[in-house]
Amino acid sequence: MKKFLLPVACVVSLAMGAFITKIVDSPPITVDVINQAEKILGLDFTDAEADSMINDLNDNRKDFESIRKIPLDNSVAPALYFNPLPVGFEFEKNYLPFKASQIGLVNMPANHDDLAYYSVRELAELLRTKKITSVELTRFFLDRLKKYDTKLHYAITITEDLALKQAAKADTEIKAGKYKGLLHGIPYGAKDLLAVKGYKTTWGSVPYKDQIIDQDAVVIQRLEKAGAVLCAKLTLGELAMGDVWFGGKTLNPWDLNRGSSGSSAGSASSVAAGLLPFAIGSETLGSIVSPSTECGTTGLRPTYGRVPRTGAMTLSWSMDKLGPICRTVEDCAIVFNTIQGADGQDFTCMKAPFNYDGTKGLQGIRIAYLKNDFERKYPNRSMDSLSLVVLKKLGAELIPLELPDLPSNDISFLLGVEAAAAFDELTRSGKDDLLVRQGKNAWPNAFRSARFIPAVEYIQANRHRTLLIQEMERRLKGIDVYLSPSFGRNLTLTNLTGHPCVVLPNGFRPEGRPTSITFIGKLFGEAKLLQVAKAYQDATDFHKKHPVL
DSSP states (O other): OOOOOOHHHHHHHHHHTOOSSOOTTOOOOOHHHHHHHHHHHTOOOOHHHHHHHHHHHHHHHHHHHHHTTSOOOTTOOOSOOOOOOOTTOOOOSOOOOOBOOOOOOOOOOSSGGGGGGOOHHHHHHHHHTTSSOHHHHHHHHHHHHHHHHHHHOOEEEEOHHHHHHHHHHHHHHHHTTOOOOTTTTOEEEEETTBOOTTSBOOTTOGGGTTOBOSSOOHHHHHHHHTTOEEEEEEOOSTTTSSSEETTEEOEETTEEEEEOOSSSHHHHHHHHTTSOSOEEEEESSSTTHHHHHHHTOEEEEOOTTSSOOTTBOOSOTTTOEEEEEESSHHHHHHHHHHHOSOOSSSTTOOOOOOOOBTTOOSTTOOEEEEHHHHHSOOTTHHHHHHHHHHHHHTTOOEEEEOOOSSOSGGGTHHHHHHHHHHTHHHHHHTGGGGSSOOSTTSHHHHHHHHTTSOHHHHHHHHHHHHHHHHHHHHHTTTOSEEEEESSSHHHHHHHHHTOOEEEEEEEEOTTSOEEEEEEEEOTTOHHHHHHHHHHHHHTOOGGGOOOOO
């Protein structure tokens, strides 16, 4: 067990409501120690004021040591729930049936390998019309998963036995006329922060690489009920950061000299490479947007509170979101329709209608764009500008919009505080030394640094977050969807406010790697968001281009 004997470390943390590890012989708290701690906190107390604190700080230290004796599993949420809804927010009243776009005749390809890049919608039609069985399709993708994993390193566990069992069940049901819908018999993968009974759930991390959680995450349950076939538990950057995990680095199929980005590293890499039709990823601060950009996939980050996280690893209780990574926007809509909705266990998850209609275009939808962001100089400016041109040709009248001039990057330390709490035991036990990445920008250092953020400042940052939510609602009044470059302040801001987004390919760099554009919807406005993104994607063909393995 680690010992931190510097008095300043001990007392600073006491003043903030936590300290890094249990100290056996805690040094005395003195006025001088408190004065040193003030320098980190950015405060200035008189010696008399400091002296008056000593009894309280000693009592606090005893309380900390007492509650640390009671273990807290990662699944235990704090009795504080983030609510992204602004004052006066109202959900849509009507619940309408999900309506996918029309699809014509779909045949088996002349080259069997071309199945790798069929969309969920196309594969579903082949299964529905019995032109292929789920077992045949599942074996096809299992073979590809096993073949290319040595190159791309996207799979932590290939769940072959489970997949073939689920596929056989799907075939029996379809043959008996009990077709469940567009995911029935469709293979998929899940980021390995989702628990699956009977399999390891490693979180991509050395200390947890043999962990078994004896339950199925709610998202896994819902996909199984829809008849989907789980083929693999996919890599995530260790504890949901980046693309490096305990088994190596997940690579980008467009360029094997690059990582796939993260943290939904395996989800994006496997879908981009045609190894799975879709995968489940997660985002806290860019973990769907970033790998989807790098790998050229289409990803949906739902509204915070749309998809239950029960059975998923917690990084940040107020920012974690689960969502699909697919080939097309409509595939995202199909998967999202299955996994969204309250479950009665994740208390942040809300019931709201999802009235998607894939047969509609842009008519009646008000679309904005972040004018100043698109006009600044940045690497993807030319491709993004052409995306605006495409929308205008489709009939969209783009309304200039600017983000609120309120703190967003400045309050993003909220993530670090919650992550440090979620992995408190890892830090205090010293097992954080086992993590693969140990640099200044890696989790071990971030967890330690977050211990020095006062509880008062955490609360104050959340109050600023409230103002941000209210101001975003005011600015989006009368607007259904807006466009943003995929990276910049918008990414942080909307992860803090809980707004949904769709990220999709919009071109290629000179060296051949994909670029992306992001569409952002209103809270719980995924239906119109996906409708607009689909109209854009249908007018382009970037999503139909694939890497050569």
